[in-house]
Amino acid sequence: MSTSTTLEEPKTGTWDGGNEPLKASYGKLMMWFFLLSDAFTFGALLIVYGLSRHAHLPYTGKPEDFSFSTEYWPIPEKVYNAFPGLHGMDLPLAFVALMTMILILSSVTMVLAVEAGHRMDKNDVQKWLLWTILFGTTFLGCQAWEWAHFITGTDEGMILADGSRVFGANLTVNQYGPPLFADLFFFITGFHGTHVLSGVVLLVMIFINTVNGVYHKRGHYEMVEKVGLYWHFVDLVWVFVFTFFYLI
Amino acid sequence: MATHHDHDLPAGEIPKPQTKAIWKTFFILVGLTAVEFAFAFAMEAGTARNAIFIILTIFKAFYIVAEFMHLKHETKGLIWAVLLPMALVAWLMVALISEGSYYFESITNYFK
Missing domain, CATH: 1.20.5 (Single alpha-helices involved in coiled-coils or other helix-helix interfaces)
Structure with a gap:
């Protein structure tokens, strides 16, 4: 009797189980979806920036005649025009350009570390991870300077209607424009900087593991790939922050 | 630093690095950033300039996500x-x- 029953054929479709439909490991997939959720957070911050900016008066005069006022949103290149060691010079966006280059370079050294990991070349992984850590910490140092300058302010500051002056910025008042301008500067670049800091910590951790031969014994350098994904995401966010915060 | 004579390493040959595509992507990203700067100084602020910035940014994002993050090959x-x-x-x-x-x-x- 039992010999005549037709057994159900096992399903073998892409989503029927028993295989990897996305052909990526669990760890990498979870990193992708974490980054997606993180992108929502950064997206929300940049959306709030766009909304706040459009809810304020734009500056309509000539760029040469621009002066800081709480009445309108400032022109970014008039705010970010300082460079370490070159006091009092008007160098619009020069320092941000340097920071962008440093972060793009760190992304390249990160890919090179991942590539070396595919070849199981321990020495190359170490070398490129060290370069990435170096560029990452340099970027953090640059951001610390940028913040210090933004908080301290310029020599002239902003003259208020009653003749008093405001220097630099805090969360309630700033010399550059409406209070929200400085608030969003602190939140957006600060949130990005926190991500860079976490990235550097992760990089130091996988560097130590690489030196100790943990991944070599494991037989693959997938952890370097996963941290690499995170690191490129931080670079990607900076590309957007750079455009929406500093250029537009 | 690590010792250069790890005894637990397999004795197999390490292949040569293949980094051509990586550096190509790097130069594209640097080039796009340079173009953005050129527009920031050579062009008057306005909707047209902002549109150029956003389009260039999307190009940069594409190269980072597709090549560096390898999404193009997933x-x-x-x-x-x-x-x-x-x-x-x-x-x-x-x-x-x-x-x-x-x-x-x-x-x-x-x-x-």
Whole structure:
């Protein structure tokens, strides 16, 4: 009797189980979806920036005649025009350009570390991870300077209607424009900087593991790939922050 | 630093690095950033310049995600799972920025 029953054929479709439909490991997939959720957070911050900016008066005069006022949103290149060691010079966006280059370079050294990991070349992984850590910490140092300058302010500051002056910025008042301008500067670049800091910590951790031969014994350098994904995401966010915060 | 004579390493040959595509992507990214700077100084601020900035930014994002993050070489399912939600975020951005303009116009007209 039992010999005549037709057994159900096992399903073998892409989503029927028993295989990897996305052909990526669990760890990498979870990193992708974490980054997606993180992108929502950064997206929300940049959306709030766009909304706040459009809810304020734009500056309509000539760029040469621009002066800081709480009445309108400032022109970014008039705010970010300082460079370490070159006091009092008007160098619009020069320092941000340097920071962008440093972060793009760190992304390249990160890919090179991942590539070396595919070849199981321990020495190359170490070398490129060290370069990435170096560029990452340099970027953090640059951001610390940028913040210090933004908080301290310029020599002239902003003259208020009653003749008093405001220097630099805090969360309630700033010399550059409406209070929200400085608030969003602190939140957006600060949130990005926190991500860079976490990235550097992760990089130091996988560097130590690489030196100790943990991944070599494991037989693959997938952890370097996963941290690499995170690191490129931080670079990607900076590309957007750079455009929406500093250029537009 | 690490000792250069690890005894637990397999004695196999390490292949030569293949880094041509990586450096190519790097120079594309640097080039696009340089173009953005050229526009920032050579062109008057306005909607046209902002549109150029956003288009160049999307190009840069494409190269970072597709090449550096390797998404171009993943399965179609993963590519859509990442890109589709981001398209909705872009929609939200456009919607809320026009909402900001509306809010600004209504409060300025209200207090006139």
